[in-house]
Amino acid sequence: MSKYYETLIKEYFESESIIKSDIENFNNFIEKELQKIVEENKVITPTIIPANVDQFEIHLDKIRIEKPQLVEADGSKHDIYPMEARLRKITYAAPMFITVSAHINGAQRETFETAIGNIPIMLKSNMCHLRNLSREELINRGEDPDDPGGYFIINGTEKVIVKVEDLAANKLLVERDATSSNAITGKMFSEHGAYKIPHSIERLSDGIYHLTFTRVKRVPLVVVIKALGLVKDEEIMKFVSSERQFDEVIVNLISSSDVKTQDDAIDYLAKRTGITQAKEIRVERMSEILDRYLLPHLGTEEKSRLFKAYNLCKALKKQIMADRGEIPADDKDHYMNKRIKQSGDLLADLFRFNLKVLIGDLLYNFQRIVKRGKFPSIKVIIRDKLLTQRIYSSMATGNWVGGRKGISQRIQRLNYLETISHLQRVVSPLSATQENFKARELHSTHLGRLCPIETPEGTNIGLKKNLALLATVSHTCEESDVMKSLKSFGLKTVS
Numbered sequence: 001m002s003k004y005y006e007t008l009i010k011e012y013f014e015s016e017s018i019i020k021s022d023i024e025n026f027n028n029f030i031e032k033e034l035q036k037i038v039e040e041n042k043v044i045t046p047t048i049i050p051a052n053v054d055q056f057e058i059h060l061d062k063i064r065i066e067k068p069q070l071v072e073a074d075g076s077k078h079d080i081y082p083m084e085a086r087l088r089k090i091t092y093a094a095p096m097f098i099t100v101s102a103h104i105n106g107a108q109r110e111t112f113e114t115a116i117g118n119i120p121i122m123l124k125s126n127m128c129h130l131r132n133l134s135r136e137e138l139i140n141r142g143e144d145p146d147d148p149g150g151y152f153i154i155n156g157t158e159k160v161i162v163k164v165e166d167l168a169a170n171k172l173l174v175e176r177d178a179t180s181s182n183a184i185t186g187k188m189f190s191e192h193g194a195y196k197i198p199h200s201i202e203r204l205s206d207g208i209y210h211l212t213f214t215r216v217k218r219v220p221l222v223v224v225i226k227a228l229g230l231v232k233d234e235e236i237m238k239f240v241s242s243e244r245q246f247d248e249v250i251v252n253l254i255s256s257s258d259v260k261t262q263d264d265a266i267d268y269l270a271k272r273t274g275i276t277q278a279k280e281i282r283v284e285r286m287s288e289i290l291d292r293y294l295l296p297h298l299g300t301e302e303k304s305r306l307f308k309a310y311n312l313c314k315a316l317k318k319q320i321m322a323d324r325g326e327i328p329a330d331d332k333d334h335y336m337n338k339r340i341k342q343s344g345d346l347l348a349d350l351f352r353f354n355l356k357v358l359i360g361d362l363l364y365n366f367q368r369i370v371k372r373g374k375f376p377s378i379k380v381i382i383r384d385k386l387l388t389q390r391i392y393s394s395m396a397t398g399n400w401v402g403g404r405k406g407i408s409q410r411i412q413r414l415n416y417l418e419t420i421s422h423l424q425r426v427v428s429p430l431s432a433t434q435e436n437f438k439a440r441e442l443h444s445t446h447l448g449r450l451c452p453i454e455t456p457e458g459t460n461i462g463l464k465k466n467l468a469l470l471a472t473v474s475h476t477c478e479e480s481d482v483m484k485s486l487k488s489f490g491l492k493t494v495s
Helices: 002-015 020-040 082-088 135-140 221-227 233-240 247-255 262-273 279-293 302-324 343-371 384-397 416-423 479-488
Strands: 056-065 069-071 077-079 093-104 107-120 152-154 157-161 163-167 173-176 184-192 195-203 209-213 216-220 338-341 408-410 425-427 464-466
Touching: 020 056, 020 343, 056 107, 082 152, 093 384, 107 152, 107 343, 107 384, 152 384, 157 343, 157 384, 173 302, 184 302, 195 279, 195 302, 209 221, 209 302, 216 221, 216 262, 221 233, 221 247, 221 262, 221 279, 221 302, 233 247, 233 302, 247 302, 262 279, 279 302, 343 384, 384 408, 416 425
Parallel strands: 163 425
Antiparallel strands: 056 093, 069 077, 093 107, 152 157, 157 408, 163 338, 173 184, 184 195, 195 209, 209 216, 425 464
């Protein structure tokens, strides 16, 4: 029997790469995520424009990436392979080009494609020159034919981006308060593009459920639901649960009975948030906060409000049932409630942040020249080295956006097994100096996903882990594909 297992495992490793999912994640970043990030920042509107122009906008359109190249001192270009990058102590990176257009008074005037910087390329990914080379061709290029790839070359040094384990975003988790055995708090991180906004639902001593998000602190949840357009009490009761009535919901509805209309609810929230202008401005500002910062993963436009209200009703039902003890509190350490951020996801965070820096620099240069009475060409004021330097710096030092450190590490080459182990590493964002006993323990859901043995001794025990040898990380599905599948099973849209 063991002979068959040996043959199967041998066949598996001959046909599948141990870091296949990480390479696929990077490919997804290059092919899809980069364009999505550009779409998030599509329209740039300067605040200072020339006196003879009524409206001026800069549009970012299609982003394009070529395979890794090197520009020599004499201006000549040629394809660069990883071994040359190692020997010459340079970065194995590919140039990025973006289509930019200037729109004056609604009419498109200037359109051009310009370089915006270089992006480091993962070895053996679709953009790498080593992709699909035979063993003989790899040897001729100075590469080890058994090297799995999955790392980067920054200033001649091989760097690996370690995977980061974090709580699942856009999912309400109810947990017991550490200070009180009975108190239940519902927590969720709503993630959409650059936004990652914590939301919490809690029941205070008066029995009223309150919601906290962004600058909106402890406001009655029922009032928020009314502000989103679900005003009638019977509708709120129905969407919390159509099978049964909860006394807690009735108590919350009675406490907010003074709030009759959607505008009243928005105005009530504005006053509680500390917005002190005239009523029209108060309502407008609060509406913007609700659209942009309340559950942004469900949409950031006015048309998403009712959908947000339905979701808050379902969150309230879960909270009430957890308070009653009808359902258990969620286990934060269950791997169903965790997500692993791989190289592509972490590079997307880095690119998103630094693209905003580049746009800020572009606006500053444009407005500075306009103040002098000139009308600059957009092509002249884009500093392509800014984005490149910032990305290279993060990759070289390991200091990432959000204050995280040690994300990019020098790959360990003591032996082949240590290299494979480093490529499979998963780190927790929790501090190694704090106890966090539960997070360090081996959980039953780690079986088959994480290695139960390979973790360091000392302060990092249980916080630094490694993927199991046969483990792969699945990718986030497109929402449209999921909805299409669900509708084929008979799902109907709530209207």
